[in-house]
Amino acid sequence: MIATAKVTSKGRTTIPQAVRKAMLVGPGDVIVWEIKQEGVVNVRRLSDLEVDYLHCLESTLSEWGGTLDNDAYRDF
Numbered sequence: 622m623i624a625t626a627k628v629t630s631k632g633r634t635t636i637p638q639a640v641r642k643a644m645l646v647g648p649g650d651v652i653v654w655e656i657k658q659e660g661v662v663n664v665r666r667l668s669d670l671e672v673d674y675l676h677c678l679e680s681t682l683s684e685w686g687g688t689l690d691n692d693a694y695r696d697f
Contacts (some may be wrong), residue, residue, distance in 0.1 A: 624637040
């Protein structure tokens with residue numbers, strides 16, 4: 622199956638219904654893009670456990686959330 626979607630000028634797109642169904646995603650789900658090589662990206666749904674883990678990890682990194690850090694690492 623092939624599904625297509627356009628990208629807007631703001632970089633947004635709609636995930637086609639057939640793709641959402643195949644990925645088992647719906648409103649509120651989190652998806653992740655894994656960049657493999659130029660022109661190749663895997664997209665998958667994060668499991669609830671992965672989302673919980675990332676939220677816990679994020680809470681331990683608060684010292685990196687300052688303005689100076691944001692400015693220094695903006696281009697990474």
